[in-house]
Amino acid sequence: AWIKRRGFAKAEKVYLRILKLVPQDVEALTALERVYRKQRKFAKAVALLKRLAKLNSTNTRRYYQRIADLQLLLFNDREALKYAHKAIEIGAQDPKAYQRLAELYERKEDFKGALKAYDQALKLNPNLYPAHLARAKLLTRLADYQAAARSYRTLLEIARTPEMIRKAFRRAISLSEFLGTLDELERSLVERAVSTNANSETYKGLLVRVYLRR
Numbered sequence: 001a002w003i004k005r006r007g008f009a010k011a012e013k014v015y016l017r018i019l020k021l022v023p024q025d026v027e028a029l030t031a032l033e034r035v036y037r038k039q040r041k042f043a044k045a046v047a048l049l050k051r052l053a054k055l056n057s058t059n060t061r062r063y064y065q066r067i068a069d070l071q072l073l074l075f076n077d078r079e080a081l082k083y084a085h086k087a088i089e090i091g092a093q094d095p096k097a098y099q100r101l102a103e104l105y106e107r108k109e110d111f112k113g114a115l116k117a118y119d120q121a122l123k124l125n126p127n128l129y130p131a132h133l134a135r136a137k138l139l140t141r142l143a144d145y146q147a148a149a150r151s152y153r154t155l156l157e158i159a160r161t162p163e164m165i166r167k168a169f170r171r172a173i174s175l176s177e178f179l180g181t182l183d184e185l186e187r188s189l190v191e192r193a194v195s196t197n198a199n200s201e202t203y204k205g206l207l208v209r210v211y212l213r214r
Contacts, residue, residue, distance in 0.1 A: 008035050008039050011031070011032075011035050030052065036048065045070055046070050046074070049067045061090040065087045081108070084100060098118070098124065099128065099130065102134065102135075103134065105117055115135065119135075129160075129164060132151060152175060153172060156168045160199075165203070165206070173185060177213060185210060189203050189207040193207050
């Protein structure tokens with residue numbers, strides 16, 4: 001209630017009072033951590049998340065991921081990566097954990113580490129659309145245009161909604177024109193346009209746009 005009314009200072013006092021009486025109250029700790037984040041008291045939020053990780057082992061991985069995010073905001077890159085890796089140690093088969101690690105590496109401008117983590121995420125889940133998109137954007141940033149174009153064509157293949165398909169297409173056609181590989185993009189679209197795919201009409205519309213670029 002206090003948080004909803006944005007009375008963060010008052011909410012902080014209330015939860016601190018509760019925790020003085022019951023130091024291991026997970027609900028109060030969780031609420032206070034949220035208050036600290038809203039107030040941008042990130043160091044205090046990190047301290048609470050560490051306490052929560054010990055008290056509530058079910059959600060330890062999620063707490064570690066949040067700590068990693070906050071450590072980045074505090075410009076503690078080493079600690080951010082440390083907790084991102086801790087989260088992965090708990091959920092080694094979680095592709096989203098590797099995607100998050102890749103994002104941390106990318107923000108740190110460790111692009112080699114980022115690509116390796118994106119590749120691991122996609123190995124665990126080849127249909128993880130956001131990881132494909134982020135990886136393709138990074139490859140473009142690194143001027144590896146051929147690899148980026150292949151990634152966008154893969155995105156066109158795995159996308160499940162018209163919105164995702166169009167988003168991948170917009171990036172794919174720009175690169176394909178630049179590289180002179182519109183034929184490859186056309187082949188990817190033709191295969192899906194003539195299939196029984198639920199999005200075949202979307203692919204047909206995009207195929208027309210490729211023909212108009214010639």
